[in-house]
Amino acid sequence: MDKIVCVGKNYMEHAKELGDAIPEKPVLFIKPKSILRAAIDHEELSLVIPQVSSSLHYEAEIVLRLDKGGYQLDLKEAEKAIGAVSIGLDMTLRELQAKQKKEGHPWTTSKVFVDSAVVGPWLRVSEFPNYLEEKFTFSLDDKVKQESFGKNMTMSPIECVSYISKFFPLVAGDLIFTGTPAGVGPVTSGQRGVLSFGSIRYSVLWS
Numbered sequence: 001m002d003k004i005v006c007v008g009k010n011y012m013e014h015a016k017e018l019g020d021a022i023p024e025k026p027v028l029f030i031k032p033k034s035i036l037r038a039a040i041d042h043e044e045l046s047l048v049i050p051q052v053s054s055s056l057h058y059e060a061e062i063v064l065r066l067d068k069g070g071y072q073l074d075l076k077e078a079e080k081a082i083g084a085v086s087i088g089l090d091m092t093l094r095e096l097q098a099k100q101k102k103e104g105h106p107w108t109t110s111k112v113f114v115d116s117a118v119v120g121p122w123l124r125v126s127e128f129p130n131y132l133e134e135k136f137t138f139s140l141d142d143k144v145k146q147e148s149f150g151k152n153m154t155m156s157p158i159e160c161v162s163y164i165s166k167f168f169p170l171v172a173g174d175l176i177f178t179g180t181p182a183g184v185g186p187v188t189s190g191q192r193g194v195l196s197f198g199s200i201r202y203s204v205l206w207s
Contacts, residue, residue, distance in 0.1 A: 001033055001175065002033075003033065003175075004031040005174065006028070006029050006090055006117075006179075007178050007179045008027035010178060011154065011180065013181060017183075022154075028164060029106075029107055029108075029111055031116065036117045036118075037115055038119050039118070041199075041202060044203040044205055047118065047205065047206050048207065052093065053094075055095035055096075057093075058184060059091070059180035060138035061089070061090055062086075062087060062131070062136060062178045063176065064157055064178060065084040065086070065173065065175055066082060066161070066172055067080075067083030069172050070165055071165055072165055072166055073161060075162050078165065082125055082161060083125060086123065087119075087120050087138075087200055088177060089117070089118040091115065091117070092111060093109070093111075093113065097110035097111070120197070131198065132156070132157070134197065134198050135149055136148065138195050140185075140187065140192070146180070154179075160176060187206050191205075
């Protein structure tokens, strides 16, 4: 694994809830692998709330893991590159991100911090071929906050992989967070989140 590539504004309703214009192409940004937390099935991860902002937000997403890399992949090559899928969290310091957007600055420090990328156990695409038709959910303190289907993405996972590879090479093991649906919101210390997708289920506890 070399990097984590995140796709932003890939669900129309999420862009609308943030008051953002719908882009022609999704936004891309990168997180380093050093901030990744990975759970096994039915595990509970303890996550740290950073002290640099008062507005930590969850964003539940389908995550891809690549079996193959490449540069300037066409759609057929991109499809073959995707080896497994999971559900994860792209955590965001929303107050800081809003300030950075307003000032025209990069989102780096509002997206990259300790425990800002979380992923669960993996399901091979060969064993979960209809994953875009399967509902994924994120619940906070037993209340469903986000639920959607991968088929609701503006740019499909295969298109995301091909599009990303037009800018820089991808390598085997790279992770791609494919964007979050509507329903994002804040978390505070002591709250517990549960993520579910197909047979995958795990929880996180913020402190």
